[in-house]
Amino acid sequence: MMFNYRMYHCIGETRCLLRKDVIDTLYAALPPTTVKFSCELESIELDPLTTKPILRFIDGNTITTKGVIGCDGGKSILANFLNLKPTKMFTASTIRGLTNYPHGHPFDLEFTKFKKDGILVGRIPIDNNMVYWFCSQQHISKDEEIWKNPEVIRQHTIELLSNYPQEFQEMAQNADMNSLSFTHLRYRHPWELLTGTFFRGTVTVVGDAMHVMGPFLGQGGSAALEDAVVLARNMAQLGLNHAESGSKVIVHSVGKAFDQFVRQRRTRVVRLTLQAYLIGMLVTSSRLKKIIWIILLILLFPNQNSHVDYDCGDL
Numbered sequence: 001m002m003f004n005y006r007m008y009h010c011i012g013e014t015r016c017l018l019r020k021d022v023i024d025t026l027y028a029a030l031p032p033t034t035v036k037f038s039c040e041l042e043s044i045e046l047d048p049l050t051t052k053p054i055l056r057f058i059d060g061n062t063i064t065t066k067g068v069i070g071c072d073g074g075k076s077i078l079a080n081f082l083n084l085k086p087t088k089m090f091t092a093s094t095i096r097g098l099t100n101y102p103h104g105h106p107f108d109l110e111f112t113k114f115k116k117d118g119i120l121v122g123r124i125p126i127d128n129n130m131v132y133w134f135c136s137q138q139h140i141s142k143d144e145e146i147w148k149n150p151e152v153i154r155q156h157t158i159e160l161l162s163n164y165p166q167e168f169q170e171m172a173q174n175a176d177m178n179s180l181s182f183t184h185l186r187y188r189h190p191w192e193l194l195t196g197t198f199f200r201g202t203v204t205v206v207g208d209a210m211h212v213m214g215p216f217l218g219q220g221g222s223a224a225l226e227d228a229v230v231l232a233r234n235m236a237q238l239g240l241n242h243a244e245s246g247s248k249v250i251v252h253s254v255g256k257a258f259d260q261f262v263r264q265r266r267t268r269v270v271r272l273t274l275q276a277y278l279i280g281m282l283v284t285s286s287r288l289k290k291i292i293w294i295i296l297l298i299l300l301f302p303n304q305n306s307h308v309d310y311d312c313g314d315l
């Protein structure tokens, strides 16, 4: 049987790395005891007397802070505190996984996408043995809880790829069970990024909490790292890496650093989320509407890859 599909080789440089490696590297650069794990935030409020943010955790503990940088993802509690609108959902969902080939995989070291019957599969080797892949489809409205079971995700992926060649099914079959995830794709509307207030006093949001976007450009995580560089730079320029505790100057400087951070990031994240939004609409809407999205993409982003040609500056 012939396997008819559209295959895309992605233009430009693509680097794939394990999230764990990024987190381990950042963690190792911090002084010991800086990080506390397993602290689930329940709510945040401002102290009525000092206006300092008070964080309340599920386990009953509270922390009064000099400043809060909320990087709690697409369902951010901190974003709610800033009165940002709830994020919206695309009509698509994506399964992601890693497959280890102990004797080496047969794939070229490049990012390749395949499309057949409305199912988009992407694949990129991380090294000679490990391959990252994803599989996007129309979202299925089922109880979200079932997707917490990796075996359900694996079986579902094998079914989805039943019309794909054997190598794709094997990829799903042999996936590392701990790596499998199912995500209903969400986004923050580009207009909200254009007009939204992303800091209040000494509380701000970064990464997905600020600008969750569809993964159609593969830039969400990269943009979060850019946020970190820009924010850290602003804080250091205002002397906050050496600040004494308790001073009113700190509160003022933290607010100023957050203000500058939001100003410097707004254009970049508006453009990224807008482009990702238009591509998301293009891949998930009917044929007639696709024309609108194509025209807008051509007009607003004549160079489709301009988003990678960006420098957020030095730390």
Ligand SMILES: Cc1cc2nc3c(=O)[nH]c(=O)nc-3n(C[C@H](O)[C@H](O)[C@H](O)COP(=O)(O)OP(=O)(O)OC[C@H]3O[C@@H](n4cnc5c(N)ncnc54)[C@H](O)[C@@H]3O)c2cc1C
Residues within 6 Å of the ligand: 039, 040, 041, 042, 071, 072, 073, 074, 075, 076, 077, 094, 095, 096, 134, 183, 185, 206, 207, 208, 209, 215, 217, 218, 219, 220, 221, 222, 223, 224
């Ligand atoms: C299918 C898919 C493919 C993607 N592909 C790419 C890609 O190729 N390239 C790219 O750059 N980006 C990609 N992204 C986007 C990328 O995953 C995100 O942009 C990135 O993870 C955002 O990082 P973050 O730290 O802001 O949020 P997250 O990674 O969501 O981390 C948020 C953290 O906050 C924690 N948290 C949440 N709520 C609470 C709470 N109440 N209390 C305490 N902790 C809390 C969570 O447990 C989590 O650890 C993709 C996303 C998806 C869905």
